[in-house]
Structures are given as structure tokens and as C-alpha cells.
Amino acid sequence: MSRPLAGPQSLLRTLNGRAILEALARSGPQTRAELMATTGLSRTAVTQVLRMLDSAGAVAAAGVDRDTRGPAAGRVGLHPRLGFAAAVHVDHHAAHVVLVDATGAVRAEQHAAFPGNGDRVAHIAALIDGCRRALHGPLHLAVVGVPGIVTADGGIRDDLGPDGGAFRAALADTLGCAVRVENDVNLAALAELTSGAGGKLASFALLHLDDGLGAGIVLDGILHRGFSGVAGEVAYLPQTPIPIGAPIVNDAVVGDLALGLGLDVDASLVDHLAAADRGDETALQLIAEIGRRIVLIAGSVGLVLDPEAFILGGDAVHPLLVDAIEHVAAEYAAQLPLRFLVSSFGPEAPLVGAVGEAASALRASLFTGILTPPAKSSR
Structure with a gap:
């Protein structure tokens, strides 16, 4: 028997939930009144969605608003332990790693030259592990910018020839999460497109x-x-x-x-x-x-x-x-x-692009998981 389509209330709750999650990711912690103004939802809708998101572990209290007149109102923000994404820029000499949360905020950063005859995958993984030691939450994905031609399936063609996706597969296996590989200049172009001179x-x-x-x-x-x-x-x-x-x-x-x-x-x-x-x-x-x-x-x-x-x-x-x-x-x-x-970003543009793409992919992954109800097991 096929599964019935979700009802209008379920669909509406999902759409409202995404609107609130996106607002919190974009603007940081907000009061219910601010969320009403940002999303156009009613107070009842905001309250219901926040209750649902709280039970899913997606949001948490984030202080109070003492700037506006009247009684202090509590703020709510994305839960700090939702997890992170890694943005990585690899050049011929070094790797630069940044961990970002769903708001796009940089939470940790490390940069180090490659050892003389070391493994690139092990080096990048060690930098990411160093970033994660000071944080709490899972690593969901990584976006890696590399020099060379990157094929649609994540394979790299550089001076040593095509790798058939070996670098991406090895890094994904080592990190235990999804890895997306992009040409570094393409990431730089995305940075200029989204928030730079090309906007x-x-x-x-x-x-x-x-x-x-x-x-x-x-x-x-x-x-x-x-x-x-x-x-x-x-x-x-x-x-x-x-x-x-x-x-x-x-x-x-x-x-x-x-x-x-x-x-x-x-x-x-x-x-x-x-x-x-x-x-x-x-x-x-x-x-x-x-x-x-x-x-x-x-x-x-x-x-x-x-x-x-x-x-x-x-x-x-x-x-x-x-x-x-x-x-x-x-x-x-x-x-x-x-x-x-x-x-707008000079030599840092590839990393800026990787950060933007990592944060965007993290939001899409997290929000879809939060708002997708678990499938009911059949008997």
C-alpha cells in the first residue's frame, strides 16, 4: 500500500519551520516578535513551530532582549550543537581549514603547509580534527577547493593525471562524512557572485x-x-x-x-x-x-x-x-x-567561496533532516 500524501497542516508546518530556521540562520537569535516580523507568521504559528523545533533539538534559548521597551523577551537561536561543516582550500603548498556552523559563522580555523612527502588526506584530516577539539557537535560534510580540473563526479585531473575520485573517496572515508570537491577558482567565482564584486x-x-x-x-x-x-x-x-x-x-x-x-x-x-x-x-x-x-x-x-x-x-x-x-x-x-x-577577497577568495558553499550545504542538510518526519515502519 502506498504511503498517503502529507496533509495540508503537515506541509504548512514544514514550510513555516523552514522559514523560521532560515531566519535564525540568516539573522541569528531572535524573539518571537522578531520572528513574526521576519517571516510574516502569526504568533500562534511561530509558537507552534518553535515548540516542534525545540522537541527536535534544533533550537535553544539564547538570552533575552533587553533593548526594547517593556518586559524582557526571550530569544531563541539554532542549537549550538547541531554540528558543523568544513571548508577547505588546498593549494600546491598548504591546506587551510575552516569549520562553520549553519549560520555561516567561522567557529575554528587552522592552516599548515604540507609535509615534504606526506599524505594530503591525512594532513587535511589532522587539521580538521584540530579544529574539532575545541567544539561540540558532529561534522556533517566538507567542501574542498583544489587546483586542477574537477569532474562532475568529484575526480581531479592535475599534473599527475586523473585520480578517478580517489582523493574525494579517501577523504570522505577518513572524515566519515560527505565530501564535495570543487575547483578552487570556481569557488572563488562563487564568492564574488554571492557576496563580492560580481554580485x-x-x-x-x-x-x-x-x-x-x-x-x-x-x-x-x-x-x-x-x-x-x-x-x-x-x-x-x-x-x-x-x-x-x-x-x-x-x-x-x-x-x-x-x-x-x-x-x-x-x-x-x-x-x-x-x-x-x-x-x-x-x-x-x-x-x-x-x-x-x-x-x-x-x-x-x-x-x-x-x-x-x-x-x-x-x-x-x-x-x-x-x-x-x-x-x-x-x-x-x-x-x-x-x-x-x-x-573583493583577493587571494582568500577560494576559501571564502568554500565557506559559503559549506554553510549553504550544511543548512540544506540539517533543515531537511529536522523537518522530515521519520518514516513509519510497516507491520
């Missing part, structure tokens, strides 16, 4: 520069990953006279340019930017060439996608590099106008 743009391309150059592409307000996750690998767009398939901008390219200019080949782009800041004319030449290459990449993307703007992220937010990019772009403005903005 008012229908379309943009984030050009994020660190060890290499990658793009996060947003079209009509939606992140475009591509069929196999390759969208945004702009560092390999052809540029004359560079051979096809050779990188246009990365650490090795910076070293090659430094060699040709008589600069330190082991210095990073950040080092050269610091030297240029001090007035080193040769370093300024290197920065100008990097800026020229980024503009040509933007021009190629612009001719295909025509985004409203390009957002410069990572090391590209340095004022000298921004100036170099805008100077070259002005030379091409008559043929192809390009608009450049600066990232």
Missing part, C-alpha cells in the same frame, strides 16, 4: 592568479563548469609566439621571464611585485609583460563569451599589476573594450 553582474569571468592563472566563469548568474570541468583553463589559450599547449602565465613562466631580464629566476611573482614597488625598473618590465598576457587572455575570452566584466583575483589584485593590465587594455579599447574590476 551585481549577470556575467563575468574571474581571472585568479597564484601559482598559475585560472578563470571562474559565471553566465546569467550561474557558474559554468563545462561538460568535463575544463571550463576556465585559460592559462593555455594560444598566444603568438608561444607554442600551442604551453602555459601563458604560471610560476615557470615567471622564472623564464626573469631569466631573460636578468632577474632572480627563483623569485616568485610576489617577490617581483615587491621589487617593482621599490622602483626596480626591470621588475616593472616583467610585471608589464604579465599584464599584457592577462589582457590578451581576457580578450580571447571576451570574443567568445562577452562577459560584463573581468574580475582580477589572487595576486592580480596588486595595484601595480592592475595598473599594467588597465594600461594594456586601454591600447585595445577601440577594437575590444574590456572592463576590469578588482576582487
Whole structure:
């Protein structure tokens, strides 16, 4: 016999419950009167839903409101032991871990370089365990941003080739929770879309520069990953006279340019930017060439996608590099106008994006579990 559809009262209670949970996640602890104003629900509805959420262990008392006139009113908030999600940013050198609760608040944070020949999974798990020692509550999920191409099933393709999802599976097994893997630049683009420089743009391309150059592409307000996750690998767009398939901008390219200019080949782009800041004319030449290459990449993307703007992220937010990019772009403005903005989060954008996605996924998971009644066992 099929299970009957939920009745109108059950559905209404679920919708009201989600409205209150979302309000508490968005604005923090509130009084009943504040919840009425936020959600538009009646006092009776708010009281009934809070009673249901309290019995489910989803909310708890959170002090009193002494700011408004009249008798002090009790505040209620999401229960502090509902649990957490991990947001992780992995680069070629280190892992940065943040634990967030359902409100999106950062509750713990750790950052450490990878050991010389250590296991990435074990290193990330150790950082997460270090964060959890000071907290009470389960870990429900993790969102991990990594360099490299990420396929729809969570597999990673990097310099060592495709891993077939081995990293995601190993981390999920070690942590004992669901793990979602994303390209780090795509997470940076999501950060700009939801709370940064791209918030008012229908379309943009984030050009994020660190060890290499990658793009996060947003079209009509939606992140475009591509069929196999390759969208945004702009560092390999052809540029004359560079051979096809050779990188246009990365650490090795910076070293090659430094060699040709008589600069330190082991210095990073950040080092050269610091030297240029001090007035080193040769370093300024290197920065100008990097800026020229980024503009040509933007021009190629612009001719295909025509985004409203390009957002410069990572090391590209340095004022000298921004100036170099805008100077070259002005030379091409008559043929192809390009608009450049600066990232709201700079090098931290991938982690900011991971935090936002982790908090959003945690809310969806928790709230669905809280509001979904257990199935009745048949006899």
C-alpha cells in the first residue's frame, strides 16, 4: 500500500519551520516578535513551530532582549550543537581549514603547509580534527577547493593525471562524512557572485592568479563548469609566439621571464611585485609583460563569451599589476573594450567561496533532516 500524501497542516508546518530556521540562520537569535516580523507568521504559528523545533533539538534559548521597551523577551537561536561543516582550500603548498556552523559563522580555523612527502588526506584530516577539539557537535560534510580540473563526479585531473575520485573517496572515508570537491577558482567565482564584486553582474569571468592563472566563469548568474570541468583553463589559450599547449602565465613562466631580464629566476611573482614597488625598473618590465598576457587572455575570452566584466583575483589584485593590465587594455579599447574590476577577497577568495558553499550545504542538510518526519515502519 502506498504511503498517503502529507496533509495540508503537515506541509504548512514544514514550510513555516523552514522559514523560521532560515531566519535564525540568516539573522541569528531572535524573539518571537522578531520572528513574526521576519517571516510574516502569526504568533500562534511561530509558537507552534518553535515548540516542534525545540522537541527536535534544533533550537535553544539564547538570552533575552533587553533593548526594547517593556518586559524582557526571550530569544531563541539554532542549537549550538547541531554540528558543523568544513571548508577547505588546498593549494600546491598548504591546506587551510575552516569549520562553520549553519549560520555561516567561522567557529575554528587552522592552516599548515604540507609535509615534504606526506599524505594530503591525512594532513587535511589532522587539521580538521584540530579544529574539532575545541567544539561540540558532529561534522556533517566538507567542501574542498583544489587546483586542477574537477569532474562532475568529484575526480581531479592535475599534473599527475586523473585520480578517478580517489582523493574525494579517501577523504570522505577518513572524515566519515560527505565530501564535495570543487575547483578552487570556481569557488572563488562563487564568492564574488554571492557576496563580492560580481554580485551585481549577470556575467563575468574571474581571472585568479597564484601559482598559475585560472578563470571562474559565471553566465546569467550561474557558474559554468563545462561538460568535463575544463571550463576556465585559460592559462593555455594560444598566444603568438608561444607554442600551442604551453602555459601563458604560471610560476615557470615567471622564472623564464626573469631569466631573460636578468632577474632572480627563483623569485616568485610576489617577490617581483615587491621589487617593482621599490622602483626596480626591470621588475616593472616583467610585471608589464604579465599584464599584457592577462589582457590578451581576457580578450580571447571576451570574443567568445562577452562577459560584463573581468574580475582580477589572487595576486592580480596588486595595484601595480592592475595598473599594467588597465594600461594594456586601454591600447585595445577601440577594437575590444574590456572592463576590469578588482576582487573583493583577493587571494582568500577560494576559501571564502568554500565557506559559503559549506554553510549553504550544511543548512540544506540539517533543515531537511529536522523537518522530515521519520518514516513509519510497516507491520
